[in-house]
Each structure stands twice: as C-alpha cells, then as structure tokens.
Amino acid sequence: MSIATPPGGFDVVIVGSGISGSIIAYQLGKAGKKVLILEGGPPVPKSREAYLQTFFTANAKTPESPYPPVLQGAGSAGNPLGQPDPATLNTPRYTVLQIGAWQNPKQCYFVYGAQAAIAATDPQMTFAFGSSYERVAGGTTWHWLGTSLMHLPNDFQLKTKYGQGVDWPGGIAFYNQLLPYYRAASDVIGVSSDRDPMVDLYKTFNVQPSGVYGPNYDFPMPGIVMSLNDALYQQKVTSLKVDGIPLFVTPTPQGRNSRPGKRRQCAGNTNCIPICPIQAKYDGTVTLAEALQTGNVQIQYQTVASNIRLSGSQVSGIDYLTYDTQTGPVSGRGTAVGKRYILAAHAIETPKLLLMSNGNPGFPNGVANGSGQVGRNLMDHVMYLAWGLAKDPIYAFRGPLSTSGIEAARDGAFRSQRAAYRIEIGNEGWNWAANDPNTTLADFVFGQNNSQLNGNSVNAQGQKLRFDPNLPAFSQLYGSKLVQTLNGVYIRQLRLGYLIEQLPDPDNRVTLSTQYKDHLGLPRPQVTYRIREDYVRNAFVSAKQVSTQIFQALGATEYTMPPADAVLSGSGASSSTFRYQGQNFVFYGAGHIIGTYRMGSSAANSVLNARQQSWDHENLYMVGSGVFPTTATANPTLTIAALALQAADNVLKDLG
Ligand SMILES: Cc1cc2nc3c(=O)[nH]c(=O)nc-3n(C[C@H](O)[C@H](O)[C@H](O)COP(=O)(O)OP(=O)(O)OC[C@H]3O[C@@H](n4cnc5c(N)ncnc54)[C@H](O)[C@@H]3O)c2cc1C
Numbered sequence: 178m179s180i181a182t183p184p185g186g187f188d189v190v191i192v193g194s195g196i197s198g199s200i201i202a203y204q205l206g207k208a209g210k211k212v213l214i215l216e217g218g219p220p221v222p223k224s225r226e227a228y229l230q231t232f233f234t235a236n237a238k239t240p241e242s243p244y245p246p247v248l249q250g251a252g253s254a255g256n257p258l259g260q261p262d263p264a265t266l267n268t269p270r271y272t273v274l275q276i277g278a279w280q281n282p283k284q285c286y287f288v289y290g291a292q293a294a295i296a297a298t299d300p301q302m303t304f305a306f307g308s309s310y311e312r313v314a315g316g317t318t319w320h321w322l323g324t325s326l327m328h329l330p331n332d333f334q335l336k337t338k339y340g341q342g343v344d345w346p347g348g349i350a351f352y353n354q355l356l357p358y359y360r361a362a363s364d365v366i367g368v369s370s371d372r373d374p375m376v377d378l379y380k381t382f383n384v385q386p387s388g389v390y391g392p393n394y395d396f397p398m399p400g401i402v403m404s405l406n407d408a409l410y411q412q413k414v415t416s417l418k419v420d421g422i423p424l425f426v427t428p429t430p431q432g433r434n435s436r437p438g439k440r441r442q443c444a445g446n447t448n449c450i451p452i453c454p455i456q457a458k459y460d461g462t463v464t465l466a467e468a469l470q471t472g473n474v475q476i477q478y479q480t481v482a483s484n485i486r487l488s489g490s491q492v493s494g495i496d497y498l499t500y501d502t503q504t505g506p507v508s509g510r511g512t513a514v515g516k517r518y519i520l521a522a523h524a525i526e527t528p529k530l531l532l533m534s535n536g537n538p539g540f541p542n543g544v545a546n547g548s549g550q551v552g553r554n555l556m557d558h559v560m561y562l563a564w565g566l567a568k569d570p571i572y573a574f575r576g577p578l579s580t581s582g583i584e585a586a587r588d589g590a591f592r593s594q595r596a597a598y599r600i601e602i603g604n605e606g607w608n609w610a611a612n613d614p615n616t617t618l619a620d621f622v623f624g625q626n627n628s629q630l631n632g633n634s635v636n637a638q639g640q641k642l643r644f645d646p647n648l649p650a651f652s653q654l655y656g657s658k659l660v661q662t663l664n665g666v667y668i669r670q671l672r673l674g675y676l677i678e679q680l681p682d683p684d685n686r687v688t689l690s691t692q693y694k695d696h697l698g699l700p701r702p703q704v705t706y707r708i709r710e711d712y713v714r715n716a717f718v719s720a721k722q723v724s725t726q727i728f729q730a731l732g733a734t735e736y737t738m739p740p741a742d743a744v745l746s747g748s749g750a751s752s753s754t755f756r757y758q759g760q761n762f763v764f765y766g767a768g769h770i771i772g773t774y775r776m777g778s779s780a781a782n783s784v785l786n787a788r789q790q791s792w793d794h795e796n797l798y799m800v801g802s803g804v805f806p807t808t809a810t811a812n813p814t815l816t817i818a819a820l821a822l823q824a825a826d827n828v829l830k831d832l833g
Pocket residue numbers: 192193194195196197198215216217218240308309310311312313314315316317318320321322323324325326450461480481482483521522523526527530767768769770800801802811812813814815817
C-alpha cells in the first residue's frame with residue numbers, strides 16, 4: 178500500500194480516528210491543512226447494518242459485541258466463551274468479556290501479573306482494569322452512552338483546594354480558557370439539553386452560569402425528555418442530603434438528537450450501548466465524515482502505527498504496518514511524514530506506541546518519556562452499582578440508557594476526605610446490575626433465585642425480597658403466570674451508578690509485555706491497577722449508604738447484592754472485589770480510560786504541557802483522556818472534545 182502524498186507533503190499526521198482524532202482532522206482540514214490519519218482498525222462500514230447483524234448473533238451482548246475483531250467462537254472447557262487468542266489478531270483490544278479471564282493471556286489482551294495472595298483488605302491488592310475500548314474507524318464513541326457534561330471549576334484545582342491528587346496546569350485559569358471550547362464541543366457533538374437545569378446546577382456549586390455559557394449560548398437541541406423513572410427520583414430525593422448537601426435530579430446533557438436534524442431523532446429503545454441502530458446518538462464517524470469532506474484529509478485504514486521516529490528531538494515520521502485481514506500477515510509497511518504529529522489512539526494504545534518507540538538515540542525509555550510518566554496514573558471512574566424494585570411501575574427498559582443524574586455530590590468540602598461522585602440514574606432496569614432480563618427470566622423458568630426475587634432472600638434492612646409472597650419460593654412458572662410475573666418485575670426495576678473519581682497513582686500503569694505480542698508482532702499492554710487510596714474507598718462506603726437512603730425515600734426495596742469474599746490467588750482470582758471497613762465491595766469500569774500521558778506544569782512530572790504538546794518533542798501533540806491529570810466526575814468525552822478543539826488551535830498557530 179502506498180500513501181498518495183500531496184504536493185508539499187502532509188502538514189499533520191494523526192494516529193487514530195476516534196472523536197479526538199477526527200475533531201482535530203476536521204479543524205485542520207477546514208483551515209486548508211493537509212492531514213493524514215493512520216487508523217489501525219477497519220473502515221466505517223457503508224451501512225451500520227453489518228455491525229448490527231454481528232451484535233444480534235453474539236451470545237453475550239457487551240459494549241464490544243457488534244465490532245471487529247469478532248469476539249466469540251465455539252466455547253470449550255477452559256474457554257467457555259470461545260474468546261480468540263489475542264496473539265492471533267492484528268488489532269486486538271481489551272473487552273468486558275476478557276475481565277473474567279484476566280489472569281489468562283491466551284484469552285485476555287492485557288497482560289496482568291498474578292494476583293498476590295494477600296488479604297482482600299490490603300490496598301496493594303491488584304485488579305483487572307474495568308474499562309474497554311474499540312479499535313475501529315470512529316473509535317470508542319461507537320458504543321458510548323452520550324452523556325456530555327463539563328467538569329466543575331474545582332476539578333481543575335483538586336490539590337490547591339482540597340489537598341488531593343494534582344491540579345491541572347494553571348488550575349482555575351485552565352478551566353476559564355477551556356470554557357469557549359466546551360461550548361464549541363457541545364455544538365460539535367450536537368448536545369441536547371435545556372439551559373435552565375444546567376444553570377440551576379452551576380448555581381449550587383457557586384459557579385456563575387453566565388461565566389460558563391456566556392449570555393447568548395444555548396444548546397444545539399432541547400433536552401431529551403426525562404423518563405418516568407427520573408420523575409420518581411425527582412419527586413422523592415429532595416428530602417435527602419449527602420454530607421449536608423441537598424440532593425436533586427438534573428436532566429443530563431446528551432449527545433443524541435432530541436429532534437430530527439442532520440441525524441435522526443432518538444427513538445428511545447435503550448440500545449445506545451453497544452450501538453444506536455439509527456445514529457440518533459452522536460459518534461466519531463460523524464466528525465470523521467465531515468473531516469474527509471473538506472478534501473484536505475486522507476485516512477488509511479488497517480494501518481497500525483508501530484514506531485515514532487526522531488531526528489534529534491523532533492519527530493521525523495511514524496512507522497506503520499498494514500494488514501488485509503484481521504488474522505492475516507503484515508501486508509505492507511512504511512513511514513508517514515508530516516510537519517506536526519498528533520497521537521489520538523486513546524489512553525492504552527497511545528502510551529503503548531510511545532513506549533514501543535524506544536530505539537531512538539538519546540531516548541531509550543521511549544518517545545516523550547523524559548519524565549518517566551508515560552503509561553503511569555491509569556485511572557477510571559470506578560463505579561458502585563445499586564439496584565432496587567419500585568413500588569409502582571416506572572417502565573424501565575425504555576428511553577436512552579440514562580436521561581438524568583444526581584450531581585450534587587460532585588464537589589464540596591468533603592473532597593478533602595473522600596472522592597466526589599456523580600450518580601447516574603439508569604433506565605435499563607437491572608440489565609447492567611444483574612444481567613436482566615435474562616437472570617429473572619431464568620429464575621422463574623428454572624426455579625432459581627439468582628435475582629433474589631424467587632426465594633427466601635432478605636435484604637440488609639430486613640425486607641423480604643420474594644417478588645410475589647403468594648408464590649412459593651423457587652417457583653417454576655409458565656404461560657400467562659410467567660408473563661405476568663416477569664412484566665411485573667421488569668417495569669419496576671431501578672438502577673443507580675456512582676461514577677467515583679480516582680486519584681492519580683503512578684504505580685497504576687501500562688507498560689509493555691516482554692512475553693506476549695499481537696499478530697503483527699507488537700508487544701501487548703501489561704497493566705497494573707489498584708484502588709488503594711482511602712479517599713476513593715471512602716466514596717464506596719458513602720455510595721452504599723446513600724443508595725439505601727434513596728431507595729427508602731422512593732419507597733422502593735433494595736436488591737443490591739454485596740459480592741462474595743474475594744478469591745485471592747490462582748487463575749480464578751477475583752478481578753474487582755475488595756473488602757473495606759468490614760464490607761465487601763465490587764467495582765465496575767465506567768469505560769473512561771484516563772491519565773496515561775498527562776498534562777502538567779513541569780517537564781519533570783508530566784508528559785505534556787498545557788498546550789497538549791510534548792515537553793520533549795516540540796512537533797508532537799497528544800489528545801484524548803490520557804492527557805487528564807485527574808478524572809474529576811464528569812464523563813470525559815465532552816472534555817476530550819473541548820481539549821481537541823483547543824489543541825487544533827495550538828497546532829494551527831504552530832504551523833503558522
Ligand atoms: C461502554 C462505554 C460507555 C461510554 N459512555 C460515555 C459517556 O456516556 N460519556 C462520555 O463522556 N464518555 C463515555 N465513554 C468514553 C468514550 O467512549 C471515550 O472517552 C471516547 O470514545 C474516547 O475517544 P478518543 O478519540 O480519545 O479514543 P477512541 O475513540 O478510542 O479512538 C482511538 C482510535 O485510535 C485507533 N488506534 C488505536 N491504536 C492505533 C494505532 N496503533 N495505530 C493507528 N490507530 C490506532 C483506534 O482504532 C481508534 O479509532 C464510554 C466508554 C465506554 C466503553
């Protein structure tokens with residue numbers, strides 16, 4: 178394969194065509210710059226029907242199930258899900274299914290050290306990282322939910338204000354500079370939100386809304402209608418406080434169309450993760466298409482960046498490998514050359530590429546790694562889930578997966594002691610929490626009690642959990658009684674998810690496996706991940722208490738099931754269970770991979786300066802949530818988009 182180089186060469190080479198790479202490509206293309214995107218995954222299919230068909234036939238409906246490389250083959254003993262060996266794939270990625278096989282590198286792309294046989298209370302306990310990503314054109318927003326919130330001002334000065342973590346470079350000044358880019362990012366994504374609830378929200382954090390939005394800004398589309406589920410919370414939670422802060426419900430700004438526009442209007446069928454069948458939800462392919470339409474942007478698919486070349490301290494090219502089929506041999510190789518280079522391969526593959534590029538004289542630890550920070554400070558929003566059954570129907574399993582949240586605990590004086598969190602209100606019943614509708618269906622067909630609805634279970638408040646007290650425990654139902662019972666359950670299911678902020682920990686990191694490679698011969702990510710600060714663990718204790726209070730206020734019955742004791746070693750070692758203050762907790766990944774090439778105020782403690790430019794190599798920039806110094810509590814992609822727009826301006830300035 179050869180790349181058609183324009184006269185005068187490329188101004189910019191970008192690695193990755195997710196939302197961050199596509200936004201920069203579009204901005205530069207509009208400004209007349211010649212841009213080449215190297216995209217490791219396959220092209221955007223002409224119709225999303227192909228991905229839908231893969232999803233329909235997948236045994237397990239996970240965020241990744243519609244997308245290549247296909248996850249599941251025939252099962253066997255020791256590999257019941259039939260997961261392919263990542264060594265046989267050209268662009269393997271980490272998936273939710275792999276978490277269960279985290280100690281087995283023949284089924285899991287990430288390589289982990291063995292779980293040490295230490296107490297489950299020991300903060301040194303290691304876990305499987307909880308979040309996944311895609312390696313296809315358009316990137317991970319193919320399966321994002323669409324939640325599009327800004328970070329709060331204090332999120333940028335966590336160290337100064339609360340003595341925790343680090344500040345973003347410049348602290349509050351950085352936030353102020355980002356505000357116009359936040360507004361532009363909401364326009365790019367086409368966020369649906371009403372302005373008034375956001376103004377009310379900002380007032381509770383003592384932030385002047387006029388400063389956030391400016392006098393004239395409004396969102397591109399009106400807000401998505403709140404669900405009946407949201408309305409129940411809205412009525413009932415105002416009687417509650419967390420750490421003295423009153424709770425209230427705020428409709429969530431979302432990257433999906435509330436009315437017909439360039440894309441279709443949301444039809445509310447709760448399929449946003451893993452795929453919106455009608456593209457009512459924004460994804461990176463929207464901006465990628467706009468970038469390509471400028472006529473100045475070229476993309477090379479199935480082209481994996483494998484090494485960054487330096488000439489002195491300047492990047493002089495990016496080596497790549499191509500393939501024709503996912504399991505086939507390398508079909509070509511070359512070097513892409515531009516004036517400026519931007520890495521947008523997300524927060525696992527970007528540090529991997531930097532670390533792999535360790536053959537340049539004077540840079541033996543990899544590119545941009547003078548600080549030794551590349552790959553470090555891997556973070557997520559670690560999630561606590563709680564679930565319950567409402568007294569009256571709230572008609573779960575309708576609407577987008579979440580339409581509102583409880584945002585009050587995202588900032589406050591408590592942050593000197595424990596992590597902040599936002600509470601996402603789920604519309605998808607117990608789908609995420611307990612794999613419903615499957616679990617409850619199987620319970621009432623086979624006489625089981627995995628859902629706790631069909632047995633003698635009692636919750637921590639002493640409430641009996643059998644759904645219908647007139648039915649015997651372990652009932653096996655059929656016909657109309659089965660239908661009636663299931664319908665009675667599903668329409669009452671409630672789920673809360675707490676997005677807990679995590680602090681940067683330099684030992685939580687991505688390095689290169691010295692033993693395991695992918696099919697292109699590139700080393701696979703070796704991951705070490707812990708949740709060892711009491712700051713974060715305290716938030717789990719708080720989340721658990723608050724959930725119980727919320728369900729009580731709703732008049733609902735809580736069904737949250739605490740996990741069994743962790744298995745501490747061996748191939749079946751627990752991936753995500755720990756014990757704290759006498760209670761077992763399980764955490765879930767939010768899909769938010771953060772921090773592995775962070776910005777900072779000095780070349781000694783960070784990879785990038787506040788312009789998202791490498792301290793070590795003046796013509797190299799990086800975008801995506803890998804640049805975040807801390808996680809804060811907003812889902813990251815609106816901030817990613819704002820930062821990408823800001824970086825595009827910086828690159829344009831530097832190109833002259
Ligand atoms: C289940 C789930 C739900 C989510 N929901 C939300 C939400 O509601 N709100 C929110 O804010 N965020 C959400 N997120 C997070 C969001 O999806 C990501 O933050 C966002 O997609 C990251 O965009 P990106 O462009 O930085 O990276 P990506 O979209 O991952 O793009 C990276 C690109 O780089 C390519 N690439 C990788 N390696 C190479 C290489 N070596 N050479 C060439 N190309 C390469 C990949 O193929 C890919 O196209 C969710 C994530 C998940 C998993």
